[in-house]
Amino acid sequence: MSKRHPPVPPAAAPSPAAIAPAETRVDNAVRAITDYIHGQGLKVDDSLPSEARFAEWLGVSRTVIREAFKSLSAIRIIEMRAGRRARVGGFDGSVIALSLTHALRTEQISPQQMWDARRAVERRTVALAASRRSDAEAAHLLALVEQMRDARHDLARMTEHDIAFHVAIANATRNPLFPVLVASLTSAMRETNPMVWRHRRDDEARLDVVRVHEDIARAIAAGDPDAACAALDKHFDLAAQALLTAGFS
Amino acid sequence: MSKRHPPVPPAAAPSPAAIAPAETRVDNAVRAITDYIHGQGLKVDDSLPSEARFAEWLGVSRTVIREAFKSLSAIRIIEMRAGRRARVGGFDGSVIALSLTHALRTEQISPQQMWDARRAVERRTVALAASRRSDAEAAHLLALVEQMRDARHDLARMTEHDIAFHVAIANATRNPLFPVLVASLTSAMRETNPMVWRHRRDDEARLDVVRVHEDIARAIAAGDPDAACAALDKHFDLAAQALLTAGFS
DNA sequence: AGGATAAAACTTGTATGATAGGTTGAATCA
DNA sequence: TGATTCAACCTATCATACAAGTTTTATCCT
Structure with missing residues (x-):
């Protein structure tokens, strides 16, 4: 050697x-x-x-x-x-959103898994919002629902209103971490949402989406955490079903 | 002009x-x-x-x-x-953890708010873990609790076992997003934990911490989501109380 | 003196050219 | 075939220079 x-x-x-x-x-x-x-x-x-x-x-x-x-x-x-x-620098969710977007794009996590994480976070935000929201916030939420209804045929506007709605709920918790998390998780899905929405052609299907949001808003406005959670679950069940219809494994 | x-x-x-x-x-x-x-x-x-x-x-x-x-x-x-x-690059929670750590250090969010976000996520992870965990995972959780018990006088080891425990639960959900979120939220608090721990001088107080973890592990091992959630809430209530004792506003 | 203004000093953004050292794959040798 | 060597390629860092944006200072006019 x-x-x-x-x-x-x-x-x-x-x-x-x-x-x-x-x-x-x-x-x-x-x-x-x-x-x-x-x-x-x-x-x-x-x-x-x-x-x-x-x-x-x-x-x-x-x-x-x-x-x-x-x-x-x-x-x-x-x-x-x-x-x-x-x-x-100030704390905003953009980094988290970028990270999650990348994870989705590279198929390291699925849309379903992302939705499930959202559900986990939002179960808490709606409950907290129901007990902490101000009257102005309650009114704002209901107004956002109306804007969604008006925009239900314009995917871009619909998406923005949708995000705004969920973030508004998170804001009502008085915990700044929640809006950041919700915004991150939500906006990471900007790219998968269109594919799902395309499968909701008829007006009734789209109104269903608006209605589940309305139920959430009403429950929060009524200060009823349990009803808010129930309404949220309906929202996510609808989304899960839509994902399947759209062909996500 | x-x-x-x-x-x-x-x-x-x-x-x-x-x-x-x-x-x-x-x-x-x-x-x-x-x-x-x-x-x-x-x-x-x-x-x-x-x-x-x-x-x-x-x-x-x-x-x-x-x-x-x-x-x-x-x-x-x-x-x-x-x-x-x-x-x-692969998706890991390090970026999110860095972002959250910075937010904590610069006092843009409080430890309480961080804990509350953890609670939101972990409420779901323990429930999912209870219904999806394998036998090996259940055993692993119980083993981690024993390690915590042994390490209860060594803050550094205790912290690592604690994080490992919560991440292990998140892993049992089969959703890779959860371990990432839990790890990020948890490890961001590595710096505030010591201050809290210092206020748990006597052995009984420390054993209480171990016991709430044990309850969670047992509930998950038993496949009982509701009991797991209840045990988790006890865990977080204990933490919230400790934060107050330690003087966090 | 006070306030607008221009100049100076400082800072970041980008370019160029060099070099050291890590990585990879092809050519080579046992 | 399998281990070795080497050349080509690539990143990490440095030094220097200059353009362009910001802040501070000096200046001037009223």
Whole structure:
């Protein structure tokens, strides 16, 4: 077993670090920056030091810091804009929505599974909304239902009103996490909804959809959590059935 | 109103585009790349063209493509590693967890609100788990409870077992979205848990925590959804009470 | 002094060119 | 056939430069 060239020691049993994808300088920078934000107790809209400053502190090129910033910007931990220093970003569901959309597109989760997660979350939002909603919110929900009824032949508008309706319910819970989750889960399905809707040709079928929403709104307006849950279940059963009809396995 | 130097037309009423932060070339690249992935119907682990190729196609520098790649990599839509071409990324909850952690750290949502979202999701996971769990999963859950009991004086281990327990329940639902959501919501609270745990000094208080988990596991093992939900509610009530004791508003 | 305004200083966005080091597959050798 | 080597390719990082957007400072006019 004579080696001519021993440039590489006999493949020294793959180091444990070789399994995890080696830490890059950008990764370190990302951590350093998040640590900075956390360490300094920065809050939304507070501004960060410039890229150049971080580069100097960490002893890396601005390229590295830029890519780290871009990473953080992608998950909305910071906000970047030309000329201005980066600021700490606000929490919105867009990242979650992107992640879920990607999971759907690449068939890592099915529309049914997404719907089921929505059901889990919304079972709670309707119940909470029924007990916490203000009168204005109740009125708003009923108004949104009317808008859905008017828009039932315009898929785009219908979809927007639908999302607005479910998010409005989530808003009434007074827990900002719920609207974010509902919006994310809902908007991730913007691409599968059209296929389902296409199978509801006749007006009656579309009015059925409007009606289940109306029932939910009424139950919330009446302050009846149980009725709201029941109505929500009807909503989701209808959706599940429609998915099957549309041919989703 | 005479202008000496008219280098700028009278501030022509802020264009609508001026409100939204100007689109950058990186943004365009991000869209182009996601469109490419979607358009080509790429699935997890499929590999993308090189940065240089995209740069050529889009007529921009490699810098721009790199930052676009890094953005997509941050939300796990693609995976990058030195030497290898980028691949389409798998769906895991890390992005959601990061987003939620940031929201908590910057006090955009409170621990209570996070717990309430968990309750919403887990109400469903325990019910589904109770009706769908395999015998192996039931045994695993009970084993995890024992590990929690053993580890009740080691916060770090306790936390990991706790997360593993709730994720294991979510896994038994056969819906991959649930473990992701539960893991995200749970791990986002790694930082607030210690403060709560510190207020459970005596062994009895800690055993109470173990016991509520045991009740959940038993109900799931018994295939009783209602009992599982009831046990879960006890779990969350205990947590809510502990949060108050620990001084969270 | 006060307030509008222009200039300077700073910051991010993008481009170019280089190099080091990781990955892959084809050619090669035992 | 199977292990090895090597060349081609690709990403990670750096240094430098410049355009364009923002903020701060200095300036000027009233």
